[in-house]
Amino acid sequence: MGRTTGIVIFDEVEELDFAGPWEVFTAARHGHEADRVLTIAPTQGVIRCAKGLRVLPDCCFDDAPPLDVLLVPGGEGTRREAGNPAFLDWLREAAPRCTWVTSVCTGSLLLHAAGIAKGRRITTHWSFVEALRNLGDATVLENRRYVRDGNLVTAAGVSAGIDMALWVVGQIYGVDHARLVQKWIEYDPAPPYAADV
Amino acid sequence: MGRTTGIVIFDEVEELDFAGPWEVFTAARHGHEADRVLTIAPTQGVIRCAKGLRVLPDCCFDDAPPLDVLLVPGGEGTRREAGNPAFLDWLREAAPRCTWVTSVCTGSLLLHAAGIAKGRRITTHWSFVEALRNLGDATVLENRRYVRDGNLVTAAGVSAGIDMALWVVGQIYGVDHARLVQKWIEYDPAPPYAADV
Numbered sequence: 001m002g003r004t005t006g007i008v009i010f011d012e013v014e015e016l017d018f019a020g021p022w023e024v025f026t027a028a029r030h031g032h033e034a035d036r037v038l039t040i041a042p043t044q045g046v047i048r049c050a051k052g053l054r055v056l057p058d059c060c061f062d063d064a065p066p067l068d069v070l071l072v073p074g075g076e077g078t079r080r081e082a083g084n085p086a087f088l089d090w091l092r093e094a095a096p097r098c099t100w101v102t103s104v105c106t107g108s109l110l111l112h113a114a115g116i117a118k119g120r121r122i123t124t125h126w127s128f129v130e131a132l133r134n135l136g137d138a139t140v141l142e143n144r145r146y147v148r149d150g151n152l153v154t155a156a157g158v159s160a161g162i163d164m165a166l167w168v169v170g171q172i173y174g175v176d177h178a179r180l181v182q183k184w185i186e187y188d189p190a191p192p193y194a195a196d197v
Numbered sequence: 198m199g200r201t202t203g204i205v206i207f208d209e210v211e212e213l214d215f216a217g218p219w220e221v222f223t224a225a226r227h228g229h230e231a232d233r234v235l236t237i238a239p240t241q242g243v244i245r246c247a248k249g250l251r252v253l254p255d256c257c258f259d260d261a262p263p264l265d266v267l268l269v270p271g272g273e274g275t276r277r278e279a280g281n282p283a284f285l286d287w288l289r290e291a292a293p294r295c296t297w298v299t300s301v302c303t304g305s306l307l308l309h310a311a312g313i314a315k316g317r318r319i320t321t322h323w324s325f326v327e328a329l330r331n332l333g334d335a336t337v338l339e340n341r342r343y344v345r346d347g348n349l350v351t352a353a354g355v356s357a358g359i360d361m362a363l364w365v366v367g368q369i370y371g372v373d374h375a376r377l378v379q380k381w382i383e384y385d386p387a388p389p390y391a392a393d394v
Contacts, residue, residue, distance in 0.1 A: 019216035026248035051223035056251035157383035186354035
């Protein structure tokens with residue numbers, strides 16, 4: 001019986017927040033085909049992402065299996081789900097069984113709202129650091145690609161989820177395997193506007 | 198009437214190949230809301246990506262509007278579509294009207310098969326460089342995140358599509374706007390295994 005990574009998706013989830021880690025965790029299955037990666041939505045049916053991409057989830061809260069890794073992405077929809085008791089209850093149920101509990105971007109708002117980040121060091125998208133800090137109950141760090149506190153690993157915005165997922169893959173499958181995944185997805189970026197053009 | 202960016206998707210398209218540029222081009226719509234970004238599939242119905250993600254396309258070859266930017270991602274499905282006359286005919290019809298014709302990863306195989314890369318300098322995923330070179334009719338460069346030859350811009354594997362899309366956004370909307378997009382998606386990666394751990 002392999003490991004199961006569950007990536008939560010919901011209306012107005014930010015596309016790259018989940019698609020980056022999805023690519024990393026699914027690529028890491030090479031040589032570990034008993035493991036699986038699933039998208040999990042609150043209910044059945046099409047998810048409409050923040051930028052309009054429409055995705056069919058693999059399962060929903062009611063029929064999701066126990067998870068080894070839980071990943072909560074961000075996006076505009078987090079503001080709605082942070083006030084949705086059914087969503088937060090599911091997170092509170094799923095997280096304690098997981099080896100790793102992770103978030104990307106404003107996904108940390110949902111972990112916070114569920115009480116899972118209480119007293120922990122976390123991070124989020126740079127534009128949301130102050131708002132999350134003002135909620136209290138957690139220490140919000142900034143200018144980090146991801147923050148690990150025990151088994152809780154929270155990433156900064158959007159692309160930072162890829163860095164975080166590579167780190168978690170390194171913890172699960174070993175650093176050499178994570179390096180192979182990194183090479184396979186050519187995550188060795190040289191964005192043209194990082195330095196002067 | 199705004200610009201239209203069309204991202205082609207097909208069965209076994211690699212997820213991050215299209216989701217990375219999708220995030221970049223849709224984020225670039227901020228302040229340019231008349232512009233749109235569409236996923237375009239050969240036919241109607243659900244697309245099953247290379248790693249199993251299921252996506253509903255916005256339109257199909259028969260009802261896609263004229264495009265300003267065409268993006269062809271890679272993935273295992275490119276091997277099948279490279280022998281699909283209907284797919285290649287559509288590319289040949291769409292590309293000449295575009296300001297920019299682009300590919301990610303093995304998407305360059307499809308541009309090559311359609312004759313669009315004939316005599317041009319192009320690139321692809323590192324594992325596919327030799328195979329593409331052996332097909333002839335194009336100069337295949339390696340160890341570049343993306344290669345621009347006239348209005349043809351081909352990216353290396355998977356993540357390199359993000360770098361390429363940021364460059365194209367810089368050409369269309371200006372470098373300052375591309376920098377804002379890069380900052381918004383926090384594409385300033387520090388993958389943990391790029392250097393020693």
